[in-house]
Amino acid sequence: ETGVTQTPRHLVMGMTNKKSLKCEQHLGHNAMYWYKQSAKKPLELMFVYNFKEQTENNSVPSRFSPECPNSSHLFLHLHTLQPEDSALYLCASSQGTIYNEQFFGPGTRLTVL
Amino acid sequence: DAKTTQPNSMESNEEEPVHLPCNHSTISGTDYIHWYRQLPSQGPEYVIHGLTSNVNNRMASLAIAEDRKSSTLILHRATLRDAAVYYCILRDPNFGNEKLTFGTGTRLTIIP
Numbered sequence: 095e096t097g098v099t100q101t102p103r104h105l106v107m108g109m110t111n112k113k114s115l116k117c118e119q120h121l122g123h124n125a126m127y128w129y130k131q132s133a134k135k136p137l138e139l140m141f142v143y144n145f146k147e148q149t150e151n152n153s154v155p156s157r158f159s160p161e162c163p164n165s166s167h168l169f170l171h172l173h174t175l176q177p178e179d180s181a182l183y184l185c186a187s188s189q190g191t192i193y194n195e196q197f198f199g200p201g202t203r204l205t206v207l
Numbered sequence: 208d209a210k211t212t213q214p215n216s217m218e219s220n221e222e223e224p225v226h227l228p229c230n231h232s233t234i235s236g237t238d239y240i241h242w243y244r245q246l247p248s249q250g251p252e253y254v255i256h257g258l259t260s261n262v263n264n265r266m267a268s269l270a271i272a273e274d275r276k277s278s279t280l281i282l283h284r285a286t287l288r289d290a291a292v293y294y295c296i297l298r299d300p301n302f303g304n305e306k307l308t309f310g311t312g313t314r315l316t317i318i319p
Contacts, residue, residue: 096252137251137309184250196307198250 097121098199100185106205107175115170115202117185123197125190126168128160131182131201143168144190175206211295216314219285227280227313229295234275238299242269242280243307244291251294251309254280290317 098119107113119126128140142150143162159171168185182203186196212230219225242254255262255269262269268281282289294312
């Protein structure tokens with residue numbers, strides 16, 4: 095247990111569906127992150143939030159929409175995804191963003207049909 | 208970001224030391240060297256980091272070359288639980304670098 099939980103752990107959705115991924119951290123951190131890990135590719139940073147403000151969007155398509163209502167919760171809203179979006183989506187948190195250790199959740203395995 | 212190079216895979220026997228190398232010939236003077244690992248079906252976890260001096264913690268040791276162009280993560284006594292992908296990452300705090308830029312890492316297999 096890292097103190098970062100993600101739900102659901104597995105998700106199968108059609109291309110026309112709308113779904114949301116949820117991340118919660120119980121560590122009192124102020125920064126939260128979404129990463130994508132596709133098969134046979136390195137982890138890619140998607141979004142960074144610091145004190146609920148988005149500080150980085152790594153050229154992510156608009157069909158991925160993040161939301162950070164408070165420092166403990168992070169959502170990734172998904173709509174009209176493509177099969178190539180199938181991947182492991184990982185959430186992480188840290189105390190501050192500058193080189194501090196990041197704590198990762200177990201990820202949500204997403205399959206888009 | 209400065210780039211790191213790691214072997215794709217390594218094997219080691221259980222209960223023996225493991226030395227995982229990382230080359231970073233273009234490292235800048237302010238880059239910290241971080242190591243994370245990802246166990247099967249889990250998110251990455253922090254292992255250790257350092258700047259110039261060798262570092263030890265409960266998980267591992269980090270040996271940094273004098274010219275800082277390479278480093279070695281040392282697991283003193285490998286267990287089956289240490290089978291994972293190990294990532295060597297450079298981070299420069301002076302540039303507000305929020306990113307962890309992961310490469311392909313080294314897949315470590317532990318032989319019982």
